[in-house]
Amino acid sequence: MIIKQLSVFLxxxxxxxxxxxxxxxxxxxxxxxxxxxxxxxxxxxxxxxxKPELAEKVLKENGFxxxxxxxxxxxxxNKPGGLHRALQILTDNGIxxxxxxxxxxxxxxxxxxxRTDTPQKAIEVLxxxxxxxxxxxxxxxx
Amino acid sequence: xxxxxxxxxxxxxxxxTLQGERLRQMVERIYFNVPFYRNKLQEMGIExxxxxxxxxxxKLPFTTKQDLRDNYPFGLFAVPQEEVVRFHASxxxxxxxxxxxxxxxxxxxxxxxxxxxxxxxxxxxxxxIQVAYGYGxxxxxxGLHYGAEKxxxxxIPISGGNTMKQLQLLxxxxxxxxxxxxxxxxxxxxxxxxxxxxxxKIKLKAGIFGAEPWTExxxxxxxxxxxxxxxxxxxxxxxxxxxxxxxxxxxxxxHIFEDHFIPEIINPETGEVLPYGELGELVFTAVTKExxxxxxxxxxxxxxxxxxxxxxxxxxxxxxxxxxRSDDMLIxxxxxxxxxxxxxxxxxxxxxxPHYLLVVDRQNNLDTLEIQVEVEDQFFSxxxxxxxxxxxxxxxxxxxxxxxxxxxxxxxxGTIERSMGKAQRVxxxxxxx
Numbered sequence: 001m002i003i004k005q006l007s008v009f010l011x012x013x014x015x016x017x018x019x020x021x022x023x024x025x026x027x028x029x030x031x032x033x034x035x036x037x038x039x040x041x042x043x044x045x046x047x048x049x050x051k052p053e054l055a056e057k058v059l060k061e062n063g064f065x066x067x068x069x070x071x072x073x074x075x076x077x078n079k080p081g082g083l084h085r086a087l088q089i090l091t092d093n094g095i096x097x098x099x100x101x102x103x104x105x106x107x108x109x110x111x112x113x114x115r116t117d118t119p120q121k122a123i124e125v126l127x128x129x130x131x132x133x134x135x136x137x138x139x140x141x142x
Numbered sequence: 143x144x145x146x147x148x149x150x151x152x153x154x155x156x157x158x159t160l161q162g163e164r165l166r167q168m169v170e171r172i173y174f175n176v177p178f179y180r181n182k183l184q185e186m187g188i189e190x191x192x193x194x195x196x197x198x199x200x201k202l203p204f205t206t207k208q209d210l211r212d213n214y215p216f217g218l219f220a221v222p223q224e225e226v227v228r229f230h231a232s233x234x235x236x237x238x239x240x241x242x243x244x245x246x247x248x249x250x251x252x253x254x255x256x257x258x259x260x261x262x263x264x265x266x267x268x269x270x271i272q273v274a275y276g277y278g279x280x281x282x283x284x285g286l287h288y289g290a291e292k293x294x295x296x297x298i299p300i301s302g303g304n305t306m307k308q309l310q311l312l313x314x315x316x317x318x319x320x321x322x323x324x325x326x327x328x329x330x331x332x333x334x335x336x337x338x339x340x341x342x343k344i345k346l347k348a349g350i351f352g353a354e355p356w357t358e359x360x361x362x363x364x365x366x367x368x369x370x371x372x373x374x375x376x377x378x379x380x381x382x383x384x385x386x387x388x389x390x391x392x393x394x395x396x397h398i399f400e401d402h403f404i405p406e407i408i409n410p411e412t413g414e415v416l417p418y419g420e421l422g423e424l425v426f427t428a429v430t431k432e433x434x435x436x437x438x439x440x441x442x443x444x445x446x447x448x449x450x451x452x453x454x455x456x457x458x459x460x461x462x463x464x465x466x467r468s469d470d471m472l473i474x475x476x477x478x479x480x481x482x483x484x485x486x487x488x489x490x491x492x493x494x495x496p497h498y499l500l501v502v503d504r505q506n507n508l509d510t511l512e513i514q515v516e517v518e519d520q521f522f523s524x525x526x527x528x529x530x531x532x533x534x535x536x537x538x539x540x541x542x543x544x545x546x547x548x549x550x551x552x553x554x555x556g557t558i559e560r561s562m563g564k565a566q567r568v569x570x571x572x573x574x575x
Contacts (some may be wrong), residue, residue, distance in 0.1 A: 005524075009517050010554070037526050039529075039551065042551075042553075044525075044529070062558045063557075065518070065519050066519065066556075067524055087502075108299050
């Protein structure tokens with residue numbers, strides 16, 4: 001249930017992201033989903049990939065500050081109220097979200113990647129409410 | 143252990159007599175052999191006979207780095223070329239480098255003061271010493287080399303850089319002492335940690351570090367990483383090179399070898415000589431030097447001298463770690479800033495390492511200071527608020543120490559250039575425009 005997300009520190013510098021995507025491409029690593037949090041001076045790239053360990057290794061070898069972060073992937077129906085229902089469950093159970101990003105997969109469903117301090121508890125309450133969660137193996141299919 | 147008890151533990155009066163006699167001979171030598179000094183002394187109405195005791199020192203003119211540049215390369219030499227057996231030269235980042243020369247006797251004297259220095263760090267003939275200062279025009283490598291041979295230690299003349307080889311020899315040869323710049327020592331220590339070498343294979347017990355300013359926090363860090371006792375050695379090529387002064391095991395400042403190098407502290411603005419204990423610019427007269435005997439050479443280093451007796455038994459004055467080099471000092475919005483202050487702040491914080499760069503610029507006629515600090519893997523959080531929090535903590539700590547707002551910028555690891563010799567810590571863009 002826990003998905004290994006790759007987090008990379010990026011200086012705001014022209015071409016830096018392109019260098020990173022080049023390294024991933026050269027190592028045959030596919031990006032399934034990603035988001036960038038940006039501030040004036042730096043950005044944090046968050047990547048979901050089927051090969052997080054390999055990606056961590058090759059990026060470290062190329063001098064990036066990289067970290068593997070545990071996240072969960074929440075699967076929702078891609079229709080009005082889908083996200084709201086899921087968030088309501090988390091809120092009602094006192095689970096706060098550090099950050100999230102979402103993407104639709106084209107098959108009437110959408111996935112939200114969620115970072116919380118209490119991922120195990122989040123998994124439990126979502127499962128209790130019959131919410132579908134992204135499995136590690138699913139990441140390859142995205 | 144004291145290498146030369148006679149000279150290092152001499153009574154102060156006896157020392158003053160020796161210094162006076164040596165100064166008298168030196169002034170005679172330069173008056174007759176260096177036109178630059180003869181002209182200067184004549185302009186001031188001083189004849190060699192006027193200088194009899196050490197108290198006459200303050201009548202004499204100063205020598206500056208600019209004087210060396212103006213007389214490039216050999217204009218201030220007091221001996222003909224055939225008596226010079228070696229040259230060294232400074233890196234000369236601004237303008238021409240400064241050239242220094244040594245006679246055979248100068249090399250012997252230099253080996254003697256470095257031998258005294260190494261003895262202070264406990265180095266004996268039973269030690270294997272890795273000399274990881276650069277060999278070449280820089281005085282560090284050869285200076286330590288000759289002194290180490292004089293004490294009879296086994297010298298590994300590996301020079302600077304080539305880190306993998308350094309680590310290999312530390313392990314295979316079992317080096318018990320190392321001499322290099324403190325920034326390179328820290329880098330070596332980190333490399334040992336990163337390479338996950340077995341610490342029990344590292345036999346180092348003493349490190350002799352100098353040639354750039356460093357802090358007490360950095361000493362603790364190096365001692366921790368390398369498992370040795372870190373000693374501060376001081377010197378500059380214009381005076382002799384490393385071995386002008388050195389810390390004894392009590393580490394209450396660096397003992398200056400005053401029988402060869404007479405120190406003074408002056409007010410850098412007025413040239414007035416200040417009493418012991420006051421902060422000012424350090425000035426040296428190398429009374430026994432033959433090839434390049436400089437009168438009252440202004441080092442630009444700011445420090446204090448202490449004359450009270452040291453527990454080690456040496457009577458030689460001790461100089462404090464230099465507060466900064468007036469060349470390194472930046473004046474930003476009227477505030478004096480030394481890179482060493484930034485370093486001590488970063489070393490005190492557990493989340494940062496001392497890899498930093500100061501970038502000074504001027505925008506709309508106002509000086510700006512940006513301090514780049516590397517984000518290390520283990521402190522990297524993927525949450526913006528954590529990184530922003532870290533950035534603000536660094537900035538807050540720096541602002542309180544520097545007395546000036548510093549904009550901190552987090553940069554990727556490894557992007558600030560590592561130094562194998564003297565570290566480049568400052569980019570001052572104000573000078574470029």
